[in-house]
Amino acid sequence: MAPEPTQTEIKVPIIWVLGGPGSGKGTQCEKIVAKYGFTHLSSGDLLRNEVKSGSPRGKELTEIMEKGELVPMDVVLDLIKEAILKALPCSKGFLIDGYPREKEQGIAFEKKIGEVSVVLFFDASENTLVERLLGRAKTSGRVDDNEETIKKRLNTFNTHNDQVVQQYTAKLKKINAERDADTIFTEVQSYLDPLVKS
Ligand SMILES: Nc1ncnc2c1ncn2[C@@H]1O[C@H](COP(=O)(O)OP(=O)(O)O)[C@@H](O)[C@H]1O
Numbered sequence: 262m263a264p265e266p267t268q269t270e271i272k273v274p275i276i277w278v279l280g281g282p283g284s285g286k287g288t289q290c291e292k293i294v295a296k297y298g299f300t301h302l303s304s305g306d307l308l309r310n311e312v313k314s315g316s317p318r319g320k321e322l323t324e325i326m327e328k329g330e331l332v333p334m335d336v337v338l339d340l341i342k343e344a345i346l347k348a349l350p351c352s353k354g355f356l357i358d359g360y361p362r363e364k365e366q367g368i369a370f371e372k373k374i375g376e377v378s379v380v381l382f383f384d385a386s387e388n389t390l391v392e393r394l395l396g397r398a399k400t401s402g403r404v405d406d407n408e409e410t411i412k413k414r415l416n417t418f419n420t421h422n423d424q425v426v427q428q429y430t431a432k433l434k435k436i437n438a439e440r441d442a443d444t445i446f447t448e449v450q451s452y453l454d455p456l457v458k459s
């Protein structure tokens with residue numbers, strides 16, 4: 262069996278999408294996909310799919326996600342890498358939503374997958390995040406959209422995000438995510454248009 266290459270050859274843009282739970286990452290990624298046709302990979306969705314599959318690994322993940330904690334880095338990175346390789350032949354670019362959650366995850370991603378082009382950080386206050394998540398909870402059916410877990414997720418986010426942000430200042434686009442979704446998307450386009458124009 263041929264050894265797996267340590268670094269995949271990816272020639273299209275790789276965009277990381279950072280922001281607290283409820284900051285609007287999913288909402289903006291939808292708009293980005295519609296305009297740019299990038300491949301949207303949400304680490305949370307990949308994990309939730311693994312849970313749904315009913316695998317033993319999925320059961321372990323449920324327990325961690327219900328506590329609002331971070332799942333082991335290798336699990337997430339493997340899922341992301343698998344999804345990237347699958348989409349690579351016809352992808353225009355990759356939107357990595359909700360990863361890296363901590364500095365080490367970012368370092369591991371660039372080592373095992375490829376260099377990030379730009380980092381979008383959707384910044385919103387804790388009050389805004391809680392308010393939006395409680396709104397989403399009514400329809401999302403997510404095990405982690407309840408007030409207690411929301412508070413833990415915000416804690417986890419605040420603990421780790423500063424370090425991630427500091428690691429990538431040169432590529433970081435900090436975006437005020439308190440505004441309405443269309444206004445935010447106008448700013449987002451100003452960062453992504455240069456990536457796709459030659
Ligand atoms: N700019 C915005 N203004 C108001 N509500 C928003 C905005 N962006 C997202 N929302 C709402 O907030 C909730 C969380 O958004 P979502 O995109 O799922 O966030 P994330 O993926 O970052 O957790 C959803 O109910 C969504 O409709």
Ligand SMILES: [Mg+2]
Binds near residue numbers: 286287303305
């Ligand atoms: Mg999301």
